[in-house]
Amino acid sequence: MNIMDTVKRLPCHPKNRGGQRRAEQIKYLCFHYTGNEGDKAVNNAKYYQNTVVQASAHYFVDDGEIYQSVEDLETAWSVGGKKWADCPQTGGGSLYGVVTNGNSISIEMCGTARNGQRMASETTLQCAAELGRALMEKYHIPMERVVRHFDVTGKHCPAYLMDAGAWAAFKERLRGVGAEGGQAGGGLPHEKMKLFHYVKDMPDWAREACTKAIRAGVVNMDKTGAVNIWESSLQPLVWMDRAGLLDRTAGA
Secondary structure, eight states, X not given: OOGGGGOEEOOOXXXXXXXXXXXXXXXXXXXXXXXXXXXXHHHHHHHHHHOOOSOOOSEEEOSSOEEESSOTTEEEOOSOSOOOTTHHHHOOOTTBTTBOGGGEEEEEEOOOSOSSSOOOOHHHHHHHHHHHHHHHHHHTOOGGGEEEHHHHHOOOTTGGGOSHHHHHHHHHHHHHOOTTSSOSTTOOOGGGSOEEOSGGGSOHHHHHHHHHHHXXXXXXXXXXXXXXXXXXXXXXXXXXXXXXXXHHHTTO
16 A cells, blocks of 8 residues: 555644645655654644644654645645754754745654653654655655755754764665655565564664664564564664664663
8 A cells, every 4th residue: 555545634724834836846855853752643733723823744644644734735834934043053954945835845753752752763754754755756856855854944853863874864764665665776575575573583783773772762662572673674773873873862
């Protein structure tokens, strides 16, 4: 099943979005995070439907659901505003005035875990990547036009993807996930790829990174202790570990 077929819709309040646009005007895909913990896509969608805040995003993603709050061919108010003052120090805001509300689609990632980290889980990251890949294919958005809110205004969003290594790892996730749940670029589909249920069954090079990711709340275990991670998701965890992100997130 195409991930777009699973999207549910709760339109935001009309005063939270802009007007209509044409498909050819969509040039960029922008990722955000809600900045919350323990939140769900449906709750975010309901909030923007019932509350006038003059802000919005096209999609909200969590561990199990995707809600569309603004239609693709409508403008969401998601990357506007002033450039952050600390851009010279952080390196953010390099695309200020280039990426706009009118030429971008925005995906918000929820922080489903309640662990004080406000960080998307492994499942949410994977779901956001699959949705992103489908939108890239639909609107012919190349990888070089996939951006963070951080790149546009310098806002610390998504905070856990501000680091260059973490962002590169997430973009590898985008490259490795096709619209039908397999790998893009001729890679193995999931039915031919190994699914690791437990850390002990993973390759030696991935175990430490996955263990740290579990402690940090990036990877979730079910009641049996299973993590259920596809082979293609292990390398991004290793890159995050090498960048020191999992140590910082875990409070080490």
